[in-house]
Amino acid sequence: MFHTKLMLEYGTRIVAGVTPGKGGTNVHGVPVYDTVSEAVDMHKVDASVIFVPAPFAKDAALEAVDSALNPIVLITEGIPVRDTMELLAVTREKKTILIGPNTPGIITAGECKLGIMPAHVFSKGSIGLVSRSGTLTYEIAAGLTKSGLGETTCMGIGGDPVVGLTFIDLLEMFRLDKDTKAVALIGEIGGNAEEQAAEHIRRTSYPKPVAAYIAGRTAPPGKRMGHAGAIISGRSGTADSKIEALRNAGVHVAEKPSDVARLLADLIR
Amino acid sequence: MKLFEYEAKSIAQGFGLPIPRGLVVSTPEEAKKAFEELGKRSVVKAQVLVAGRKKAGGIRFVSSSKEAHNAAKELFGMKIHGESVGKLLVEEVVSAKRELYAGVTVNRSAGCYTVLASVEGGIDIEEVASRSPEKIVRLDVDPIQGLREYQTRIIGRKLGFSGKELTDLAGIISKIYKICVTYDCELLESNPLLETEQGNFVVADFRAVIDDNSLYRHVEFQEKIKRGETELTPLELKAREKGLSYVELDGNIGVIGNGAGLVMATLDMIHYYGGKPANFCDAGAGGATAERIKTAMEMVLSNERTNALFINILAGITRCDDVARGIIATREKARIKVPIVIRMVGTNEEEGRRILEEAGIPFLDSMEEGAREAVARSLR
Numbered sequence: 001m002f003h004t005k006l007m008l009e010y011g012t013r014i015v016a017g018v019t020p021g022k023g024g025t026n027v028h029g030v031p032v033y034d035t036v037s038e039a040v041d042m043h044k045v046d047a048s049v050i051f052v053p054a055p056f057a058k059d060a061a062l063e064a065v066d067s068a069l070n071p072i073v074l075i076t077e078g079i080p081v082r083d084t085m086e087l088l089a090v091t092r093e094k095k096t097i098l099i100g101p102n103t104p105g106i107i108t109a110g111e112c113k114l115g116i117m118p119a120h121v122f123s124k125g126s127i128g129l130v131s132r133s134g135t136l137t138y139e140i141a142a143g144l145t146k147s148g149l150g151e152t153t154c155m156g157i158g159g160d161p162v163v164g165l166t167f168i169d170l171l172e173m174f175r176l177d178k179d180t181k182a183v184a185l186i187g188e189i190g191g192n193a194e195e196q197a198a199e200h201i202r203r204t205s206y207p208k209p210v211a212a213y214i215a216g217r218t219a220p221p222g223k224r225m226g227h228a229g230a231i232i233s234g235r236s237g238t239a240d241s242k243i244e245a246l247r248n249a250g251v252h253v254a255e256k257p258s259d260v261a262r263l264l265a266d267l268i269r
Numbered sequence: 270m271k272l273f274e275y276e277a278k279s280i281a282q283g284f285g286l287p288i289p290r291g292l293v294v295s296t297p298e299e300a301k302k303a304f305e306e307l308g309k310r311s312v313v314k315a316q317v318l319v320a321g322r323k324k325a326g327g328i329r330f331v332s333s334s335k336e337a338h339n340a341a342k343e344l345f346g347m348k349i350h351g352e353s354v355g356k357l358l359v360e361e362v363v364s365a366k367r368e369l370y371a372g373v374t375v376n377r378s379a380g381c382y383t384v385l386a387s388v389e390g391g392i393d394i395e396e397v398a399s400r401s402p403e404k405i406v407r408l409d410v411d412p413i414q415g416l417r418e419y420q421t422r423i424i425g426r427k428l429g430f431s432g433k434e435l436t437d438l439a440g441i442i443s444k445i446y447k448i449c450v451t452y453d454c455e456l457l458e459s460n461p462l463l464e465t466e467q468g469n470f471v472v473a474d475f476r477a478v479i480d481d482n483s484l485y486r487h488v489e490f491q492e493k494i495k496r497g498e499t500e501l502t503p504l505e506l507k508a509r510e511k512g513l514s515y516v517e518l519d520g521n522i523g524v525i526g527n528g529a530g531l532v533m534a535t536l537d538m539i540h541y542y543g544g545k546p547a548n549f550c551d552a553g554a555g556g557a558t559a560e561r562i563k564t565a566m567e568m569v570l571s572n573e574r575t576n577a578l579f580i581n582i583l584a585g586i587t588r589c590d591d592v593a594r595g596i597i598a599t600r601e602k603a604r605i606k607v608p609i610v611i612r613m614v615g616t617n618e619e620e621g622r623r624i625l626e627e628a629g630i631p632f633l634d635s636m637e638e639g640a641r642e643a644v645a646r647s648l649r
Contacts, residue, residue, distance in 0.1 A: 054482065054485070055485060055486070078482050079482060080453055080480055080482045080483035080486070081375055081453075081455065081480050081482060081483075082412075082450065082453050082480065082483065084380075085375070085380055085381050085382070085412040086412045086413065088380045088381075088412070089380070089381070089411065089412040089413050090413070092380075093413075118584070131530070132530065133528060133529065133530025133531065134528045134529075134530065134531075135526070135527055135528025135530065135531040135583050135584070136528060136530030136531045136533075136534050137530070138583055139531060139534070139583055139636065142583075142614075159529060159530070161375060161377045161455075162375065162377055162380045163380075166378075186530070188529075188530055188533055189533070191377040191378070192377070192378060193377070193378070196378060213534070215530050215531075215533035215534040215537060216533040216536075216537070217537045217540070218536050218537050218539075218540045218546070219533060219536070219549075220516075220518065222320075223516050224481070224516075225514075225516060225529055225532075225533050225549055226514040226528075226529025226530075226532060226533070226549065226551040227529040227530070228480075228481065228482055229377070230529060230530075230533065234393075234395050235395060236395075255541070256538065256541065256637055257534055257538075257636065257637070258635065258637055
């Protein structure tokens with residue numbers, strides 16, 4: 001598997017793979033099993049990263065939950081929202097962290113990555129980056145790297161309407177991370193995750209500077225813009241409402257993607 | 270995927286929900302016959318997927334077969350917010366004491382379905398939510414347990430019902446939820462749900478939006494897609510078949526990128542620099558292959574309004590020289606005359622730049638410069 005190789009090269013300790021029907025084979029030196037339980041019997045495993053196609057993704061994730069793997073990074077796009085809602089109910093009950101679905105994953109610069117984020121755009125630094133997007137995240141990260149700010153950890157919460165870890169969860173993790181000096185929050189149209197994050201920032205007097213960029217200011221209402229969660233429904237989910245909520249909470253919202261690095265550089269100084 | 274009212278009502282009927290007597294018709298003559306069969310004052314409703322048909326005149330009350338015929342004739346000739354009217358639903362008018370609202374929606378922040386019910390039906394529920402939120406009863410449904418019957422009675426009590434009406438309404442809410450789960454709805458609502466003088470309930474309108482991600486497991490809707498009966502335009506549908514994410518817009522600068530967020534940001538940048546995008550096109554977040562870009566280019570340029578094209582690719586493993594050659598080949602083969610502007614980051618970038626610049630295609634370093642250049646070229 002192509003991304004397995006890249007994760008291994010980055011330093012992620014991938015100890016086993018699971019592909020039903022391919023047990024006994026070997027990919028880039030990693031042994032493959034038919035079931036998760038066989039894999040965890042043979043190896044010490046903590047986390048799971050899932051690339052299974054949408055129709056089978058919920059089952060694969062439940063299998064990982066059953067073997068107490070935590071966190072579970074669900075890369076897959078196209079999972080029915082009902083499946084995700086059921087999965088989320090289980091992970092919440094079992095206190096398993098779900099990242100995604102429809103996410104490029106998570107990367108701690110210079111150390112480890114779970115997912116498909118391109119390693120070369122990230123560099124060890126001080127910005128916590130959390131995003132609903134994939135490639136737009138890399139765009140912002142490249143800008144942060146170029147400006148010398150770099151990243152501590154970057155995570156995609158995913159482009160679906162219902163996801164595991166949220167902006168608020170990441171804000172709290174970044175709050176407790178001593179290396180993270182400021183947060184970059186990348187949002188887009190649809191839902192109210194950014195508004196909820198803004199409310200959280202305001203209510204808790206969030207102690208670290210936050211800069212944001214919201215994509216889809218010019219998206220037409222009622223049309224799904226690629227991501228399952230990127231749709232303006234009726235009056236809710238517009239970029240403008242998110243930008244207003246964030247600004248009212250003291251978040252510095254960039255006009256252009258490249259402004260994010262500039263804003264953060266000023267804020268950190 | 271949105272369903273037509275008559276499709277949603279057909280499903281409702283199958284689940285035992287009370288709907289008005291009605292017939293689906295495709296000609297004014299059929300509408301006339303339908304009225305005669307119903308034998309009473311009726312309503313002729315345009316079956317369209319766009320919102321706001323009432324205000325646009327897509328609903329006509331008729332009291333004679335001649336009126337039914339004329340109303341039908343007018344409606345068939347109409348476009349409601351740009352959508353042609355292919356079918357009408359001719360329904361008996363049900364007189365009501367009150368108009369209620371009952372629906373189920375995906376609650377994104379709670380991560381579950383939420384049942385909503387209100388005695389303030391017949392109007393925009395979002396308006397009720399902002400004006401008098403206390404008038405809406407909400408219940409988050411546990412995804413594992415589902416909606417319990419007793420929970421539907423609690424909802425009914427909160428709306429002020431008792432006796433037979435309470436148990437009837439509870440049953441209706443149960444059935445609506447059951448349909449929602451069976452058909453993977455994102456939204457399923459009856460607005461209005463009529464309460465008659467006799468204390469019965471009738472689902473006077475029923476609206477269903479199916480989760481697009483679930484279509485693979487709903488064979489019953491595959492035919493709809495084949496017939497093009499979706500809210501997508503023909504071009505958008507064609508793009509989806511080819512694995513591209515495509516949205517038609519009303520401007521003239523074509524946009525292709527890899528990754529929905531990146532493409533949305535690209536559209537925003539084009540606006541920022543004074544231009545208007547012709548479309549949204551995500552050629553695939555994983556990495557844009559030369560083949561997908563070729564397909565995307567053909568789609569975008571098939572839109573006659575496009576007079577400039579900006580391709581924005583940010584990918585770790587994309588081979589820029591391959592993509593560059595592909596772009597030039599497509600330009601030649603399709604005899605593309607519109608200016609093309611590229612911004613591409615990936616492997617073999619320098620070689621890709623050389624190839625494109627030799628072919629007279631500007632290769633910009635940043636997406637913002639790219640957007641600005643594309644706007645400038647579109648104005649020349």
